[in-house]
Amino acid sequence: MKLTALLGANQVLSHGFGVFLFAALFPFMRDDLGLTYWHLSAVGIATQLAYLAGAMSIGLLGRILPAEKLILLSAAASSGLLFSLAVLLQPVLMIMVLALLAFSAAVCWGSIVGIITRYVPADRAASSLSAAGSGTAWGYGVNGLLLLFWVPLLGWQITWMVTAAAGVFVLLLSLFMLRSLQGLPDVALVSPQVERSPGVLSTRKLFRALLTEQRAALSCAIYFLIGFTCITFSGWLNTYLDELGQTSLAGPTWTILGVSGMLAGAGIGRLADKKGHATAMLVMALGYAVSLAVFSYDPVEYAFIAGIGYGLIYFPVWGILASWVSQVYSPVATMQLSGLGMVASALGGSSGNFVAGLIQTTTGSLEMLYLLLASGSGVLLALALIMLWQQKQRSEQYEPCL
Numbered sequence: 001m002k003l004t005a006l007l008g009a010n011q012v013l014s015h016g017f018g019v020f021l022f023a024a025l026f027p028f029m030r031d032d033l034g035l036t037y038w039h040l041s042a043v044g045i046a047t048q049l050a051y052l053a054g055a056m057s058i059g060l061l062g063r064i065l066p067a068e069k070l071i072l073l074s075a076a077a078s079s080g081l082l083f084s085l086a087v088l089l090q091p092v093l094m095i096m097v098l099a100l101l102a103f104s105a106a107v108c109w110g111s112i113v114g115i116i117t118r119y120v121p122a123d124r125a126a127s128s129l130s131a132a133g134s135g136t137a138w139g140y141g142v143n144g145l146l147l148l149f150w151v152p153l154l155g156w157q158i159t160w161m162v163t164a165a166a167g168v169f170v171l172l173l174s175l176f177m178l179r180s181l182q183g184l185p186d187v188a189l190v191s192p193q194v195e196r197s198p199g200v201l202s203t204r205k206l207f208r209a210l211l212t213e214q215r216a217a218l219s220c221a222i223y224f225l226i227g228f229t230c231i232t233f234s235g236w237l238n239t240y241l242d243e244l245g246q247t248s249l250a251g252p253t254w255t256i257l258g259v260s261g262m263l264a265g266a267g268i269g270r271l272a273d274k275k276g277h278a279t280a281m282l283v284m285a286l287g288y289a290v291s292l293a294v295f296s297y298d299p300v301e302y303a304f305i306a307g308i309g310y311g312l313i314y315f316p317v318w319g320i321l322a323s324w325v326s327q328v329y330s331p332v333a334t335m336q337l338s339g340l341g342m343v344a345s346a347l348g349g350s351s352g353n354f355v356a357g358l359i360q361t362t363t364g365s366l367e368m369l370y371l372l373l374a375s376g377s378g379v380l381l382a383l384a385l386i387m388l389w390q391q392k393q394r395s396e397q398y399e400p401c402l
Contacts (some may be wrong), residue, residue: 003119004128006177007112008135009170010075014108016139017163018078018101019047022085024143028156039091043098044235050099052346054106058339061107062332067114068178074108075174079167086160106342109133113322113338115178118331125326126277127269129319134265137315140258214390215328216337219321222281222383223341227348229292229376230314232369233306235349236356240366246300253307260311268316277324278387284313284320285384289377296367296374324387 026040061070081101088094112132120128151159210216234257238250264284272280291309294302321341326334352373359369 011135055342130269137261227345231349232352
C-alpha cells in the first residue's frame with residue numbers, strides 16, 4: 001500500500017502538475033506574459049508530441065536503466081522544470097519546458113508499470129496499478145484546490161514554486177522508499193502453468209507481438225480508442241458547452257470527473273483482482289458507452305453523467321491493461337508494451353482532435369463529433385466483450401511466448 005501511494009504521488013507530480021496544471025493557470029499567466037491562444041495551441045501540440053516521444057523511448061530506456069532509477073530521474077527532472085516555469089518569462093522557453101515535462105511524465109508512468117509488475121503480487125497488481133494511475137485524478141483535485149485557495153492569494157509564480165517543492169519532497173520520499181526494494185526478488189506475476197516472455201523484447205519481437213499476439217494487439221487497440229474518445233472528449237468539452245451556452249456546467253462536470261476517477265482508481269482495480277481484468281474492462285466500457293450515448297442525446301441534461309463515465313474509465317484503464325499484459329510478459333517487456341500503448345493512445349488522441357477540428361470547421365458545431373465519440377465508445381465496449389469471451393474460453397491458457 002505504501003509503495004502504491006508513493007507511485008501515485010509521482011503520478012500527481014508528473015501528470016497532475018507537469019501535464020495539466022499549465023492549462024489551469026493559463027488565464028492567470030496570460031496577461032503577465034503576453035500569452036495568446038496560439039501559445040496554448042502550441043503547448044498542446046508540443047506536449048502531445050513530447051509525450052509520444054517519451055512513450056516511444058521507454059522501450060530503449062528500460063533496457064539501459066531499471067525502473068527504479070527512471071522514476072527518480074523523472075521526479076528530479078519534473079521538480080526542476082516546474083521551478084523553472086516560475087522564473088521563465090519567454091513563451092518559447094516555457095513551451096520547451098512544458099514539452100520536457102510531458103516527456104518526463106510518459107517515462108514516469110512506464111516506470112510505475114515496471115516497478116509494480118516486478119514487486120507487487122499478481123493478486124494485487126491490478127489494484128496497485130489502477131490506484132497509482134488514478135494519481136492523475138488526484139492531481140486534478142489538487143490543481144482545483146490551488147486555483148481556489150492558493151493562486152488568488154499568492155499568484156501563479158508562487159504556485160509553480162510550491163509544486164516544485166512538492167516534487168522535491170516526492171523525490172526524497174521515493175529515494176528513501178525505493179532503496180528498501182533493493183535485493184528483493186521479482187514476484188511471480190503469472191500462474192505457475194505459464195512461462196513468461198523474455199525479460200527484454202527486441203524491436204523486432206516487440207512489433208511482432210503487437211501484430212501477432214492477441215493480448216498485445218488487443219491492448220493497443222483499446223489504448224487507441226481510449227485516446228480517440230477520451231482525449232478528444234475532454235479536449236473539446238468546454239468548447240462544446242460554450243457552443244450550447246452552458247459554460248456554467250464546465251466546472252461542476254470537471255469536478256465530478258475528477259472525483260469519479262479517484263473512486264474508480266481503487267474500486268476498478270479491486271474488481272479486476274477479484275473477478276478478472278476482462279470483467280473490470282467490461283464494467284468501465286459499459287459505463288462509458290452509456291454515459292456518452294446519453295450525453296450525445298442531451299448534453300445539457302447528462303453532462304454530469306458523461307463526467308462520471310469518463311472518470312470511470314480514463315484513470316483506471318491504464319493500470320488495468322498494464323496488469324493484464326503483465327500476466328504473460330516480464331516487467332521490462334510490460335514497460336515496453338505499455339510504451340507502445342501510450343503511443344497508440346497519443347495517435348488516437350491526435351486523430352480525434354483532427355476529426356474534431358474538421359467537423360467544427362465544416363459544420364460549425366460539435367454535435368456530430370460527440371455522436372462519433374459515442375460510436376467509438378461502442379467499439380470499445382465490443383473489444384471489452386472480446387476480452388471477456390477470451391477470458392472464458394481460455395481460463396487456463398495464454399498466448400505462446402515469443
